[in-house]
Structures are given as C-alpha cells and as structure tokens.
Amino acid sequence: MEIQKVGVVGAGQMGSGIAHVFSLAGYDVLLNDVSADNLDKAQALISANLDRQVSRDKITESQKNDALGRITTTLKLPDLGQSDLVIEAATERETIKTAIFEDLQPHLLPHTILTSNTSSISITRLASRTDRPEKFMGFHFMNPVPIMQLVELIRGIATDAQTFDACLKVVEKLGKTSATAEDFPAFIVNRILMPMINEAIYTLYEGVGSVKSIDTSMKLGANHPMGPLELADFIGLDTCLAIMNVLHDGLADTKYRPCPLLTKYVEAGWLGRKTDRGFYDYRGDVPVPTR
Numbered sequence: 001m002e003i004q005k006v007g008v009v010g011a012g013q014m015g016s017g018i019a020h021v022f023s024l025a026g027y028d029v030l031l032n033d034v035s036a037d038n039l040d041k042a043q044a045l046i047s048a049n050l051d052r053q054v055s056r057d058k059i060t061e062s063q064k065n066d067a068l069g070r071i072t073t074t075l076k077l078p079d080l081g082q083s084d085l086v087i088e089a090a091t092e093r094e095t096i097k098t099a100i101f102e103d104l105q106p107h108l109l110p111h112t113i114l115t116s117n118t119s120s121i122s123i124t125r126l127a128s129r130t131d132r133p134e135k136f137m138g139f140h141f142m143n144p145v146p147i148m149q150l151v152e153l154i155r156g157i158a159t160d161a162q163t164f165d166a167c168l169k170v171v172e173k174l175g176k177t178s179a180t181a182e183d184f185p186a187f188i189v190n191r192i193l194m195p196m197i198n199e200a201i202y203t204l205y206e207g208v209g210s211v212k213s214i215d216t217s218m219k220l221g222a223n224h225p226m227g228p229l230e231l232a233d234f235i236g237l238d239t240c241l242a243i244m245n246v247l248h249d250g251l252a253d254t255k256y257r258p259c260p261l262l263t264k265y266v267e268a269g270w271l272g273r274k275t276d277r278g279f280y281d282y283r284g285d286v287p288v289p290t291r
C-alpha cells in the first residue's frame with residue numbers, strides 16, 4: 001500500500017514542521033487543530049520557513065508553491081479519516097492523545113496507520129486504546145523538523161512488521177534518518193537529553209550559575225549548538241515538564257525528579273519561546289535572561 005494522504009493532528013511547532021516536510025516530499029497533507037487561529041499561524045510559519053529555504057537556495061520557488069498547495073487545513077478531526085497515515089502531534093498529555101485516537105477511530109479506513117509524535121508517552125498504552133494496535137507506532141520527529149535529520153521509530157508491543165516497514169519507507173522518502181527505539185519512557189533521545197536539561201535547571205535553582213553562565217558553559221565548553229536552558233525554552237517548558245513526569249512515574253527513580261523551578265515556570269505560564277517568556281524573555285529585540 002502506497003502512502004499518499006497524511007493527516008497531522010496538532011498544528012503547533014511540531015505539527016507545522018511535520019506538515020512542511022511531508023508536503024515538500026510530495027505527500028498530500030491535511031492538518032488539524034482545535035483552533036482556527038492555530039491553523040492560520042501554522043500556515044504562516046510553514047510559508048515563512050519555506051521562504052527561508054528558497055532564499056538559501058535549498059528549494060525553488062515552484063517547489064515551495066507546490067508544497068503549500070499540497071497542505072489543507074481542517075478543524076474537523078473526522079476529515080482525517082481518509083488518510084493513509086495519521087501523525088498525532090498534539091499537546092504532550094496522554095488524555096488529549098487518547099481522546100484524539102478514540103474520536104478518530106470510527107472514521108478511519110481499514111488500512112490507515114496511526115502514529116504519535118509523542119516525546120515520552122507509552123506507545124503500547126496509546127495503541128491499546130485503539131482498534132488497531134498492530135497498525136500503531138511512535139513516529140518521533142526532532143525540533144526544528146525541517147532541519148533535524150533524525151526520526152525515532154518506536155514499535156509498540158503489538159506493532160506488526162508491515163507497519164514498521166511502511167514507516168521506515170516514509171522516513172527514507174522524507175530524506176531523513178531513522179533510529180529504532182524500544183517502547184520505554186521517553187525512548188532514546190529524551191531519556192538522555194531531558195535529564196541533562198533538568199540538571200541544568202537544578203544548577204540554576206541551586207545558584208551554581210546564572211542562566212547566561214549555564215548556557216555559555218555548555219555552548220562553549222561542550223560545543224552544544226544551544227545552551228540547555230535556551231533549548232528548554234525552544235522545546236517548550238510544558239513539554240519538558242511533561243517528559244520528566246513520564247520518566248519519573250514510568251521508571252520510579254528519584255533521579256528523574258522534575259526540578260521545582262521548572263514546575264514554577266510552567267505554573268506561571270512562562271513556557272519558553274511559544275509564550276514569549278521562559279528562562280529568557282523574548283519580548284524585546286534580544287532575549288534577556290529572566291534569572
């Protein structure tokens with residue numbers, strides 16, 4: 001079965017990036033979200049990112065226009081029922097994801113493959129709430145999607161070989177590289193990355209360094225492209241906290257305890273770049289550390 005129609009649920013930073021790379025690779029994309037405003041913002045972001053690729057001679061103007069022409073949006077989740085592949089990229093909360101799959105289920109074609117871009121939540125558990133656990137997988141893109149080469153592929157306990165192979169082929173067609181992870185909390189990338197970010201927040205919380213000194217240390221001392229606090233703001237502090245909670249609950253080890261300062265920022269609604277404030281304040285011309 002050839003995958004051609006792709007449904008993407010959630011038009012935030014990941015859903016819009018996913019729609020961008022699929023449309024550029026020639027797939028027809030139907031993008032869904034709960035708000036029309038989110039869909040408008042996603043289309044504007046995709047268009048701006050495609051423009052940047054044109055200006056850097058990565059793609060032509062006509063590739064950009066073709067890609068934009070292949071993306072349609074809808075507020076109605078059942079419209080995604082005709083897709084060959086669905087990628088769920090809504091907020092990192094299990095109740096939200098489960099409800100999406102349950103609502104979508106009656107409208108699906110028998111062959112539709114369901115996937116989640118979750119950063120941490122059990123694929124086996126999400127799959128078990130659907131009528132097709134054998135056609136369910138983790139399809140985990142990295143942020144920013146148009147730039148990052150990796151896609152983590154995660155099999156649930158019941159995922160069959162055909163589904164896995166179909167997703168592998170899609171990753172190849174996107175021009176990306178896959179790594180396979182077993183289905184345990186936060187898989188590979190976030191099992192390693194998120195405790196480092198959490199530790200950077202503890203380093204700040206305990207006064208070992210300021211936001212600036214922590215980020216400068218890791219950029220210039222460990223050659224990371226972004227400091228850990230800058231990266232946390234880029235990912236979204238709500239998503240970072242959700243991942244740490246999944247690690248803490250799922251592995252029952254105190255080494256994954258989310259830093260109380262991370263919780264405080266999330267409770268304040270200071271979620272990073274997406275709300276214009278996190279460990280940095282982005283409301284001016286240059287980001288200013290908030291601590």
Ligand SMILES: CC(=O)CC(=O)SCCNC(=O)CCNC(=O)[C@H](O)C(C)(C)COP(=O)(O)OP(=O)(O)OC[C@H]1O[C@@H](n2cnc3c(N)ncnc32)[C@H](O)[C@@H]1OP(=O)(O)O
Nearest residue numbers: 049052056058119141142143144146147189190225226235
């Ligand atoms: C949480 C999870 O579940 C999993 C995750 O995703 S964890 C997060 C993984 N991501 C990372 O670790 C990203 C770390 N940061 C980086 O790699 C770099 O800082 C970066 C690529 C984001 C930006 O790089 P930079 O050198 O500072 O900026 P810049 O030179 O302007 O951009 C580099 C490229 O990225 C593109 N880019 C930058 N920001 C972008 C964005 N938000 N969206 C799309 N493209 C973007 C630029 O257009 C440029 O493209 P070309 O190379 O094709 O010209």
Ligand SMILES: NC(=O)C1=CN([C@@H]2O[C@H](COP(=O)(O)OP(=O)(O)OC[C@H]3O[C@@H](n4cnc5c(N)ncnc54)[C@H](OP(=O)(O)O)[C@@H]3O)[C@@H](O)[C@H]2O)C=CC1
Nearest residue numbers: 010011012013014033034038089090091092118119143235
């Ligand atoms: N941020 C990152 O670096 C990465 C994130 N991920 C994962 O990707 C997923 C999305 O993350 P990200 O894009 O950063 O999050 P965002 O907060 O940027 O976007 C999530 C989007 O989903 C929307 N949404 C919420 N509920 C529903 C629903 N029931 N149906 C449709 N849309 C809904 C949100 O709307 P509203 O805001 O109005 O509620 C928002 O537009 C998460 O599972 C996350 O863990 C994976 C890799 C990297």
